[in-house]
Amino acid sequence: MSRHFGARIRDYVADLAGIVDGLDRPPVLIAHSMGGLIAQRYMERADLPGCVLLAPVPVGGVWRTTLRILRRHPLKFLHANAILDLKPLVDTPRMARDLLFDPDIGEDALRTHVARLQGESYLAYVDMLLVTRPRPPLVHTPIALVVGDRDGIFSVRETTRTAAAYGVKATVVPGAGHQLMMGPRWGQTAEAVSELITAW
Numbered sequence: 266m267s268r269h270f271g272a273r274i275r276d277y278v279a280d281l282a283g284i285v286d287g288l289d290r291p292p293v294l295i296a297h298s299m300g301g302l303i304a305q306r307y308m309e310r311a312d313l314p315g316c317v318l319l320a321p322v323p324v325g326g327v328w329r330t331t332l333r334i335l336r337r338h339p340l341k342f343l344h345a346n347a348i349l350d351l352k353p354l355v356d357t358p359r360m361a362r363d364l365l366f367d368p369d370i371g372e373d374a375l376r377t378h379v380a381r382l383q384g385e386s387y388l389a390y391v392d393m394l395l396v397t398r399p400r401p402p403l404v405h406t407p408i409a410l411v412v413g414d415r416d417g418i419f420s421v422r423e424t425t426r427t428a429a430a431y432g433v434k435a436t437v438v439p440g441a442g443h444q445l446m447m448g449p450r451w452g453q454t455a456e457a458v459s460e461l462i463t464a465w
Contacts, residue, residue, distance in 0.1 A: 271386065271388060272386040272388060272389055273386070273388050273389060273392055274299075274302065274303060274306065274389050274392040274393065274397045275306075275392075275397075277299075277300075277303045277389065278303055278306045278307050281303055281304065281307045282307055282310075282311070285307070285311070285313075291311075291312075291313045291314055292313065292314070293313065293314050293315045293316065293317070293462055293465075294308075294313060294315075294316040294317070295316070295317045295319065295458060296316065296317070296318055296319065296321065297318075297319040297320060297321070297445070297446065298319070298320055298321065298322065298418065298419075298443065299322055299385070299389065299393065300321075301318040301319065301320070301321025301322055301399075302321060302322035302393065302397070302398075302399060304316055304318065304321075305318070305321070305399045305400070305401075305404055306397070306399075306400075308404045308405075308406045309400060309403040309404055312405050312406050313406045314406075314407070314465065315406060315407040315408070315409070315462060315465045316406050316407070316408055316409075317408075317409045317410070317411060317458050317461055317462065318408065318409070318410045318411070318427075319410075319411050319412075319445050319446065319454070319458075320411070320412050320413065320416055320418065320419050320424065320443050320445060321399070321410065321419070321424070321427060322393055322398070322399065322419070323399070323419055323423035323424060323426060323427045324398060324399050324401065324426060324427045324430050325398070325423065325426065326393060326394065326398045327390070327393045327394050328394065329420070329423065330418055330419060331394060334354060334364070337363070338354065338360065338363075341353050341354055341360065342354070349387040350384045350387060351384060351385055351387065351390060352382070352383070352384035352385075355379070355382050356379070356382070357379070358372070358375050358376055358379050361375065361378065361379045361382065362375060362442075363417050364417035364418055364442075364443065365378075365417060365418070365442055365443045365444045366378065366442045366443070366444055366447065366448050367413070367415060367440055367441055367442045367448035367449055367450055368415055368440075368442070369440070369449065370442075370448050370449055371449070374449075378444070378447055399427065399430075401427075401430040401431050404431070407465055408431040408433060409433060409436070409461040409462075409464075410424055410427060410428045410431075410433065410435040410436065411435065411436045411437075411438060411445060411454060411457050411458065411461070412424035412435055412436075412437055412438070412441075412445075413437070413438045413439075413440070413441025413442050413443065413445055413448075413450070413454075414437050414438070414439055414440065414441065415440055415441060415442045416441070416442055416443045417442060417443055418443040419443070421435070421437055436457045436461065438450055438453050438454055438457060441453065441454065
């Protein structure tokens with residue numbers, strides 16, 4: 266999935282479908298953030314053994330996230346929208362710690378991760394803002410959700426609402442930020458995912 270500015274959510278869904286359709290058997294998906302939305306849209310047309318959503322785009326879309334970031338980081342938000350690239354929102358260790366990572370992540374680890382962060386499709390963000398949201402009634406795959414209680418992108422409340430739409434409870438990782446699989450509590454996230462998958 267190497268698309269950038271011009272990619273829409275439907276393009277990413279098509280990419281995912283191409284990968285899954287080429288496998289010998291249907292997989293259990295583990296999808297994070299925008300990837301969680303992509304996975305949900307894919308599962309509207311294909312049943313899988315299960316899917317774990319890590320801090321996914323909530324059923325209400327990204328309006329609340331957009332307003333939170335605008336209030337907290339207005340200049341960065343305006344810059345990102347002026348150049349049609351969200352990278353400025355996470356292009357410094359301070360911004361990345363605030364929005365993405367566990368608050369107590371070490372400085373060396375944080376700088377290593379920030380150096381690897383890339384921009385995302387601006388049109389995909391517009392899709393999430395205006396037209397493309399999860400539609401749980403259309404998904405028949407077993408779903409589980411995991412979120413960190415220090416997530417700077419999607420709140421525990423938003424993830425709880427998404428979980429409720431699937432008739433399940435979200436697993437909350439204390440102290441974890443949005444990048445559940447990269448911070449110092451990645452092991453707790455992995456353990457939670459393993460337990461959820463085993464339960465299926």
